Structures are given as C-alpha cells and as structure tokens.
Amino acid sequence: MAQMTGTFTSSRPLHELTACEVGPLLREGRLSVEEYARALISRVQSREPDIHAWAFFDPESILASARKLDSLPPDQRGPLHGLAVGLKDIIDTDDMPTEHNCPIFKGKVPASDAPLVTMLRSAGALIFGKTSTTQLGCSSLGPPTNNPHNADRSPGGSSTGSAAAVADMHVPLAIGAQTAGSVIRPASYCGVVGLKPTWNAVSREGVRIYSISLDTVGFFARSVDDITLLTNIYGLHDDTQPPPGELDFSAARFAVVQSPAWHLAEPATDAALEAAAAALEAAGAEVERLDLPELNPVPQWHATVMAAEARISLLADYGARPHLLDASARAQCEAGQHISRSTYTTAYDGIAALRPTFDALAGRYTAIVTPSATGEAPLLDEVRSTGSPAFNAIWTALRVPVVSLPGLTGPNGMPVGISLVTPRYHEQHLLRVAQSVARVLAPRR
C-alpha cells in the first residue's frame, strides 16, 4: 500500500511509521508536514467511529499548524518537527478546549499552554488534538473509547485516548498522566510502549491535579526509541549518561518482583511474567526472583495518600456543583473525608522513607521486571470500568520510572505488558535496557 509524496515513497502507510522513522523525512523535507498530517487525519477519520480516542480533533487547525511548520527553514526545525502528538484532555492548550471529560469545563479554552505543551511546540511537534480521559483524570468510569485490539474490551484509563490513539496508529506519540496506573495500565492493555518517568521530572503545571504527590506526566509510543525522543526534549537526563549501544545481556542482572499485588494476577499476567523471565534468561541475563516484603504496606499507603489528596483537589467543585461530577469522582471526594490527618501523614511519611531504601535496592539490578496489569484488558462493563492499577500504584508511590513493553499476548489474543523499573531519575538507563528487552520479548519485530 505504497503512498506517493513529493519526493518520498514509503512501502508502508505513513500512519504506521514510528516517530523515529518519519521524523527524519519531515525534518529533511522529503515529506511535508501537511502530507503527513493528511495521512494521519484520514487514518483518524476512518477509525475514530470505532475507537473514539479523541475528545477534541479539528482537521482544519491541524492542517493550518502543519503548513506553518512546513514554512520553517530547515535550520529552524526542531527534534520533533512535524511529529503528531496527542494530549490527554486534562492538559492545558491555548488553542483547543481542555474539558477534562467534565461538564464544568465544557468548551473552555485555557489562556496558556501547559509548559509541557510549550516544550513540545518549541521542539516542532504538531499538536494533533486532545485525547479522551476519565473525568478529571481521576474517575474510574471510562470514556466511550474502545480498545483497538478488540472493541469489546477496555483500553484502560485514565489516559484512555492517549493509549488508544497510539495503538490504533492515529499518532505516533501521546502524552498522559498517571496517579495510580493511568499510563502503564492502558499501555499494557493497548499493546504500546508507556513510560511513567520519575515524579515531577516533567512539569505538571497546566495538568489537572488529582493527587499532587502522585500525579506524574507520562508518554505513549509504539517504540522505545520514540519514548526516548520525548525524554530528550524534556531534559530527562540521568546523573550518569548510560553507554551507547545494545545492552550486554551476559552482564545483566534482572530481579523479577511479583509485588504485593500478586494475589490479583490473572493467568495471563502470570504467564507473561514467566515468559519475560525465560526470554531474559535465554538472552544470557541473570534473572533472580526477588521478594520485597518492604513493599507490603505500599498499596494501602498509596490508596490513603491518593484518597486524601483527591479530596483536596475535588473539594471546591464538590462543594459548589457536585451534580457536575460523576459518581466515581464524588465517591473519591467523600472517601477522602474519612481519612484522618495522622493516617495520611503516616502513609505519606512511610512511602517517603521507603524511597531511598528502594532506590538503593533497585540500583543493584539492571532493572526490576514486574507486571504492568492484572491481566489482559477487561471486557467493557456497563460503566466502562478501566481495570485495576494494582500493579502500578506501588511504583507511582515510590516515584520511580517505569516502562511498559508490549510483545506478549494473553489467552484472548490481547496484549499483556511487562514493566521494567529502576531507581528514580534513571530514565535513560531504563530506556536503553528497555530497547534491548523489547527485542527479546518480541523477537519478530
């Protein structure tokens, strides 16, 4: 299905290309941003009736932005020149509404871009639209988005549309945010790469607050290299730059951690974790089973902190216009009310004390290998529940970077992700490892 462009002929449809594949063509002018945008727009138009990934999508304004990017002389083209990025609709944009899937914000266009959007635009990105989210990024009731691999199943949430849009090849890149498992879980369900970086490594200004000490901006793409592209524009450097090139598996040591959420693991997750461990061993790595009883209180601590902080975030709207919040958001605000100040500080301080301990421990391994979700994407129920974040909440609380890799599938043919985890601020090391591990997990790619 070759496509003809000005000077460029691809053997694959343009929408299938990753950011790293299409980026050089755009920067070098072998493909115009407008042509690329038209290809993606037509992909969205053919698929969106089944997927519903977008909360705001306006082809005319996309094309206007594309033409502006095309008019830039080559020496002014940024590292993301012309690359289409979807933004979770809790992220402020000054040229599109930011509606948070909540009637309070219906049609409201923020006065300024979130700084993370400013940085995307500075790098030349083509902001493609706003992706669907659960209400205010906090509700567990899903938007009308369907999983691209099977429309009867949930794409996960709360960064629902960001995961679905990347998986369904509407855009190569998307931004989301995670408070429990809102990036890693949808990445797993939709079979894409997801990165939840270290907490506050990327500015969360202009991104709706849910639980301030947990909320973390995260990324979706279809390759690890594409995620690295995003981390570079956000300045996510490690203290020590990892060596270039492939990981030497014979010198690598992985710890497989079932985590305190293991009792929730379905057979698909059990099998995926075993398959990942076997693949790493087959590649020559040392693989150790690691029990971490220190993590046992973390799920409850996370739940306590999230509920108490959610109440702070929701209190104004809950007081002024509760009928405009959905049942899940209201219930969260009410639950937070029953958490005492001392229960909250005990949970908060407990997690905080564990962070340096965990960093030291995780630092002894190339990476920790752990599930991304309890199983395959669940069948959609009446309220479109987005699945369990149990396997993600622990790492969000510890604020460590997590990448979810696709490549494995469950008994229903749905993707099952595998998470790699490192100490805080080791994103570049993590992504280098992930790139090699991704090949081992999905050798046919």
Added chain:
Amino acid sequence: MAQMTGTFTSSRPLHELTACEVGPLLREGRLSVEEYARALISRVQSREPDIHAWAFFDPESILASARKLDSLPPDQRGPLHGLAVGLKDIIDTDDMPTEHNCPIFKGKVPASDAPLVTMLRSAGALIFGKTSTTQLGCSSLGPPTNNPHNADRSPGGSSTGSAAAVADMHVPLAIGAQTAGSVIRPASYCGVVGLKPTWNAVSREGVRIYSISLDTVGFFARSVDDITLLTNIYGLHDDTQPPPGELDFSAARFAVVQSPAWHLAEPATDAALEAAAAALEAAGAEVERLDLPELNPVPQWHATVMAAEARISLLADYGARPHLLDASARAQCEAGQHISRSTYTTAYDGIAALRPTFDALAGRYTAIVTPSATGEAPLLDEVRSTGSPAFNAIWTALRVPVVSLPGLTGPNGMPVGISLVTPRYHEQHLLRVAQSVARVLAPRR
C-alpha cells in the same frame, strides 16, 4: 470619622474593620456589600498611588459583584458574605487577568477560577482584585509596591501586594503563597497576621507552580480570628478539635527556637524574640530554649529542592522565551541545572525523613516560638529586593503550619513579627494559641 450607611453607623471607618467585625453587618444586611465595597474602593483610590499593592483593580466590576451579593436572600449568604479578598496575581481567576508580573501572561484571563477562588466565591467573598507579586512568584526582584509603614522600605515578597493591601487596610483578607518565606516574611514586614498552613492543606490547582513540593497557599489578615474564618471555609480541621476559649498560659509550654538561621538575625529580631519569650513567661507560660541540631541541614536541603524544582517549572519558558523572564527567574533556572539528581533526592529524602521526627518533637510543646524574619523590613534597594526568607524556609520544608503575629516593633519603628509553629495539620490548635499569644504580644489592642 463616622460613616453613615443604610441602617448602620460605625464609629470607625469601614476599611479599618476586620473581616470578623464587618462580616455580621454584611450578612445581617445592616450594611450593604455595595456600600462596604465603595468604602474600600475609596480607601484604595486614596492610598494606591503611594502603595501600589494591586496588579489588577477594577472598581466597576467589584461594584457589579457587590450588587449581586446584595441581591442574595439572607439564607443564601455564606460565611464570607461580602468580605473583600485580594488574590496574589499568580492565582487564576476567570474574570480578571492573571499576569504573574511576567510579560508572557500580559492580559491573559484564565478559563477557570482556581479551586481556592471557587471556594471563596462559594462562601460569598467579594474578590477585590489581584495583588502584586514578584515575577511568577519566584523572583527576588520586587514589584513597585511600598511598605505601608514606610514607603522607603520593602513590603517583602513574593506575596507582596497581599501583605501590603491588608496592612494598608484596602481589604481585610488576602491570599498568597509561600515557597521559602513568601507569606510569613511580608506579614512580618507589614505588621499583619500571616498563616502558612500545612503543605497541600489547600488546593494549589490554578496557582502557578514554583517548587511543587514546597509551594503552599497562605493567608493574610489583621486579626487571628479573620485567619480562622479562612481556614474554616477551606476545611482546615485538626484531627482533634481544640477546646474553645482562651489558652490557659499557666498550663502552656513554649519552646523558643533560634533555628539554624540565627546567625542572620539582626538586633531587631533578637530583641523581638526575647520580648516574646518574656511576654509569654509574664503571662504564666513555661518557656524553654530549645536547640534543634537536627534542623542544621534543612536550609541547604530546602535551597537544593527549591532550585532543582524551580528549574522544572521555568524550563519551558526559559527555553522558548528567556528574554521574557527577569534576571532572578533566569538565574534560578540556570542554578537548578547544576544540581545533580542524587543531590536533589538526598535533600528531598532528608527533609521527608525529618518531618515525622519534627512533628513528634514539636507536639510536646504548646507551640514553637521562632523569628518571622531576619529583622525589620529592609530599605528598598535598586532592584527592590524583598528580603531574606532564611527564618521561614525551614518550616516550609517541614510543611508545618506557621502563623506570624504582629505586635512588636524594631528600632526604626517597623513591625517585627514572631512565628508560632506546630506539627503538620494542627492549624486550629495553632490559631487558638496564636489568638491568646497575640493579646500578650500587643496588650494595648
């Protein structure tokens, strides 16, 4: 100087009344909100040419809001009905610009109120305008505001106009935010009551981020009771409700803490701390001098965390339009670049580990008594520097509530505040203690 109103005659000018004094008159309809607003507007109009407390002030829209409040039937009037509140100009309002004293935001009107503004409006407050701030609430270069007690001296910052507007009796209440000493220091310099509550006790959504783990919304008023009024609408309850009535000083035990910043104390601060200790002893309280060597690393940890996190907040604008940031904001972004990830996490984790220890220690006392500033408000210099936050940064880092009380003066006749500190989430206890201590510090009031 009596003022006549519909059914109300005051022996004092209306602008001199505290919120608790004027509140019942407004709620009971003995004074219309419009009349009250007109009195304050005329106070602002006569004083503003000397004070410059306001970044946005529009009498017509204030009067329109006042008339709307007057039209509310008595049973729909909230606890802040008609009370005028100034908002630091880093707090989003959907009917006034939020300019952050930064050309990037010139004339920009946010699409939504910050939740803290929604809660004020829900309680019936009359939003009076936006108060001056240093750039983005982070710069050390002052806005054109003068100290109401002496126009040659700084009112402090970064919540400059909020402190000055309350001190100069333009409004009885104002909201600010503190990352190092941006509420407590200007409260001290301007001779008003300031409260920095526990971190994240009030939602900071829609309040510009400077250093996310330190920034804390705070309050200004001319009486402790007025501060309590604000804490009530924000739901700042303690786990245990303090007993009603006055503090029994004979059963009270205070710890005087000079803190690791003591080497910066000027004679005015030394004398004020001694005077406060003597006044508490004279009232019958036990007063202990407490050395806390555990706090010694906190100033450096605070500086590290603030600089590293400031860089995250400023990075987008620094990259895209550095010429629109002032020299102090630019310098902070640059300084953050030289802080390694491990230096940051060591500082962050060090503070986090100290918090429960400090809470337990502070909980043994009725309150800790400590300086609010290094001395009297400094003379304004060429760049209108806002003074040193050294005595505040420690408590901001520990996230504990701090109230600054006026009542003492320095050798130049300028106010010198005294801070009271308690464990996290003890705002109501702190304010009850502060109310009694305020009488002891300024017995003639």
